[in-house]
Amino acid sequence: MAKSTFYSFAQSFWNCAWICQIVLLSNAASNVVFQPSYIIASGPSVSSLLLGNTSGITLTLTTIVPSNSTGQLPPPSCTEEPSQWVLKQESVSKTSLQVQLSLNRSFYLCGSNDTGDNCCVEPLCVLEVLRVSACRGGAPQATLLIQVKIYALLLPAGPVSENKTVIPNQVFQPLGSCPCDLTLGACDIRCCCDKDCSDKTKKLFEGHCFQGPFGGDVSPTPDYQCSAQSAENAPDWFPFLCVTSSPDNNPYLGLFYQGQTITPKPGPSFQATVPSTPPSSTPYRQGDAIFTTNNRFFTIPQNSLIGQCVENAPVAFLENFHAECFRRLLSCPDQPPLQTNPADLKVKVKDGRGGVVTVEVTDETVIDLTGFVLSPDIKDTSPPPDGSQVCENVTLALDYNFFWQGNRLTDITLTRSVGDVPLNGSVDLTTRYSAVFLNGDVMAETNSGNPGYQVGRPVIGGILDTFGNDTGAMQRTPIHLWRPVSSGLCNSAEIRPAVFGENSTAGCLLAVNLQNLSQCSLLRETVGFLQANLVTATHVARTGKPDFRNLADWVNITFLTPNSAQVGDASGSCSGVPAHLHIHVSTLVSGLVEGVPQREIQAIEVGYTESTWKLGCGGGDPTPCLNPAVTQNFPLTSSITFTSIHISTGPPQTRFQINFTEYDCDRNDVCWPQLAFPLTRYYTGEPYSQALAKGFILVFFFIASCILGTPWKQIRQAWNSASI
Numbered sequence: 001m002a003k004s005t006f007y008s009f010a011q012s013f014w015n016c017a018w019i020c021q022i023v024l025l026s027n028a029a030s031n032v033v034f035q036p037s038y039i040i041a042s043g044p045s046v047s048s049l050l051l052g053n054t055s056g057i058t059l060t061l062t063t064i065v066p067s068n069s070t071g072q073l074p075p076p077s078c079t080e081e082p083s084q085w086v087l088k089q090e091s092v093s094k095t096s097l098q099v100q101l102s103l104n105r106s107f108y109l110c111g112s113n114d115t116g117d118n119c120c121v122e123p124l125c126v127l128e129v130l131r132v133s134a135c136r137g138g139a140p141q142a143t144l145l146i147q148v149k150i151y152a153l154l155l156p157a158g159p160v161s162e163n164k165t166v167i168p169n170q171v172f173q174p175l176g177s178c179p180c181d182l183t184l185g186a187c188d189i190r191c192c193c194d195k196d197c198s199d200k201t202k203k204l205f206e207g208h209c210f211q212g213p214f215g216g217d218v219s220p221t222p223d224y225q226c227s228a229q230s231a232e233n234a235p236d237w238f239p240f241l242c243v244t245s246s247p248d249n250n251p252y253l254g255l256f257y258q259g260q261t262i263t264p265k266p267g268p269s270f271q272a273t274v275p276s277t278p279p280s281s282t283p284y285r286q287g288d289a290i291f292t293t294n295n296r297f298f299t300i301p302q303n304s305l306i307g308q309c310v311e312n313a314p315v316a317f318l319e320n321f322h323a324e325c326f327r328r329l330l331s332c333p334d335q336p337p338l339q340t341n342p343a344d345l346k347v348k349v350k351d352g353r354g355g356v357v358t359v360e361v362t363d364e365t366v367i368d369l370t371g372f373v374l375s376p377d378i379k380d381t382s383p384p385p386d387g388s389q390v391c392e393n394v395t396l397a398l399d400y401n402f403f404w405q406g407n408r409l410t411d412i413t414l415t416r417s418v419g420d421v422p423l424n425g426s427v428d429l430t431t432r433y434s435a436v437f438l439n440g441d442v443m444a445e446t447n448s449g450n451p452g453y454q455v456g457r458p459v460i461g462g463i464l465d466t467f468g469n470d471t472g473a474m475q476r477t478p479i480h481l482w483r484p485v486s487s488g489l490c491n492s493a494e495i496r497p498a499v500f501g502e503n504s505t506a507g508c509l510l511a512v513n514l515q516n517l518s519q520c521s522l523l524r525e526t527v528g529f530l531q532a533n534l535v536t537a538t539h540v541a542r543t544g545k546p547d548f549r550n551l552a553d554w555v556n557i558t559f560l561t562p563n564s565a566q567v568g569d570a571s572g573s574c575s576g577v578p579a580h581l582h583i584h585v586s587t588l589v590s591g592l593v594e595g596v597p598q599r600e601i602q603a604i605e606v607g608y609t610e611s612t613w614k615l616g617c618g619g620g621d622p623t624p625c626l627n628p629a630v631t632q633n634f635p636l637t638s639s640i641t642f643t644s645i646h647i648s649t650g651p652p653q654t655r656f657q658i659n660f661t662e663y664d665c666d667r668n669d670v671c672w673p674q675l676a677f678p679l680t681r682y683y684t685g686e687p688y689s690q691a692l693a694k695g696f697i698l699v700f701f702f703i704a705s706c707i708l709g710t711p712w713k714q715i716r717q718a719w720n721s722a723s724i
Contacts, residue, residue, distance in 0.1 A: 049097070124150075287317065303324070507637030513630060
């Protein structure tokens with residue numbers, strides 16, 4: 001099809017915009033709808049979401065042409081037609097289906113030695129209208145219209161360097177006035193000032209050029225230019241404060257750029273000689289991405305911040321994670337990550353010291369699919385019912401163990417869990433992925449500072465672990481607080497580590513009935529056990545980077561015993577229940593490291609606040625006090641408070657400083673001794689003699705302005721009139 005036919009085709013498509021509105025209204029009336037339902041594609045791939053009841057839905061792709069006489073589009077059809085586009089679908093959730101179209105051809109402009117099969121003959125590569133129909137039972141339920149308009153890529157004739165374009169220094173070489181010229185030696189679409197674009201190429205985007213300074217257009221002239229205003233309309237200040245600058249200037253080049261260049265002169269340098277080639281390897285640091293030997297990210301599927309599964313997520317050094325990905329299988333998978341090959345998983349990874357570590361793969365067969373398949377009736381790989389199939393060797397879990405030492409990797413092991421998943425129409429599958437960094441036989445734990453604690457890092461707790469040979473070391477044990485989830489009940493609540501410098505309170509609800517309140521001793525013991533499990537450590541690290549074999553780096557945790565006497569328990573109530581756990585941490589600043597205060601823990605106390613639990617039978621509902629099976633919720637809470645201890649190392653205050661605080665500049669906002677600050681000894685910005693001399697000069701100018709100003713002028717006029 002000729003290029004002129006393409007343009008008339010696009011014009012006819014725009015004339016039928018009212019038909020698109022009718023299609024959108026028909027989509028809203030059905031039980032499925034595309035979002036968005038109309039796409040203008042300028043690239044080789046587009047995607048949309050099909051929302052609603054997607055069960056039994058089949059997708060068909062057709063290329064449509066509007067009528068030459070009326071401009072109307074043909075009605076939707078469920079008949080599949082051959083196309084140069086590949087249609088793919090992927091289930092996102094139970095009520096959403098992702099639809100993706102990709103162009104199955106090259107879109108490079110043909111050269112003199114190229115054939116038309118692998119490249120584009122015309123400069124405008126693709127111009128057509130596509131329709132994706134969602135059909136159920138042979139009837140279209142929703143349609144997606146796609147207007148495709150893809151320009152062919154213009155490649156430079158010479159070799160292309162992979163290095164980024166380096167913008168030269170404007171002092172030695174002018175940059176030019178075409179900021180939209182981003183590609184060296186190639187034509188940038190819609191950049192009309194690009195000298196690499198031929199006249200034939202510019203006709204493709206004529207009328208759609210970039211406007212303003214980015215496109216090389218600096219008109220209109222800014223108001224601050226001396227040539228912007230005439231002498232009649234210019235304000236009084238304009239001749240003195242206007243800017244004289246070249247009209248070729250724009251905000252991308254600077255206001256005072258004139259284009260002059262100077263010849264750089266070589267001078268002596270005291271810097272070390274820069275090596276011609278970069279070092280072969282860079283040691284890993286915590287948080288750095290791990291690379292393979294071909295300089296690509298080592299990736300494992302992970303969850304994003306919004307919970308979606310990212311298939312190719314980089315792995316960070318010393319960052320453990322556990323991820324779960326939910327997928328709905330409509331057919332047996334044949335591509336990663338659900339179908340993997342052990343040979344492909346044996347990736348060669350850079351160890352961070354110039355060496356190579358190869359992933360060692362171990363396979364495990366999963367028999368019980370309860371944790372992976374959501375269907376309750378599928379637990380094993382027993383023979384499936386008639387009419388269903390079994391997807392063999394589906395990858396259900398990938399568990400990586402990274403062994404490290406210092407800032408390098410020493411070994412990587414992978415446990416691949418595979419299983420046979422019965423497929424009866426569709427199945428909801430949950431796959432798991434994890435990465436754990438191990439230093440020896442102990443899971444790597446990050447420090448909380450170096451050396452002082454950092455705010456927001458976990459408080460490091462420990463238990464003295466003896467080995468029977470008169471030597472002992474601390475075993476790391478975190479200090480926890482409640483973390484309520486879901487319904488907020490304690491049986492489903494989770495725990496989270498206490499972080500340094502952040503006061504927080506959290507809790508959960510414990511269901512108690514009349515029978516529990518009749519056994520107060522057992523109830524107090526149960527609640528105390530739940531609260532005591534939050535703080536199982538006996539010591540806490542003094543700093544954020546402690547030595548686990550040096551007891552001087554650890555502080556004993558003081559456990560306070562409640563001193564309240566328990567009274568007799570009445571029917572339906574229990575007193576002395578340790579319902580609240582409070583952790584009080586005393587901190588201080590021990591010094592400075594490069595100007596940063598280093599905070600450490602001086603003391604820590606753990607205490608309990610007792611409460612009396614009694615069933616509430618008010619409001620006309622006496623059921624909880626009569627029926628032993630009816631429960632009421634009572635709160636279990638935990639909190640942590642940080643108190644900073646200020647240590648004064650200066651000399652003690654004198655009696656004058658204590659009694660006459662209004663003259664103390666360190667304790668008041670208003671400091672009278674510093675009223676004339678530049679003329680006093682408090683000003684240390686420059687020598688006192690220079691500050692005093694400049695102060696007298698300012699006083700002289702102030703007196704001169706008063707004498708020569710308006711008051712003296714009025715006195716002189718009055719004197720002249722009186723003498724007359």
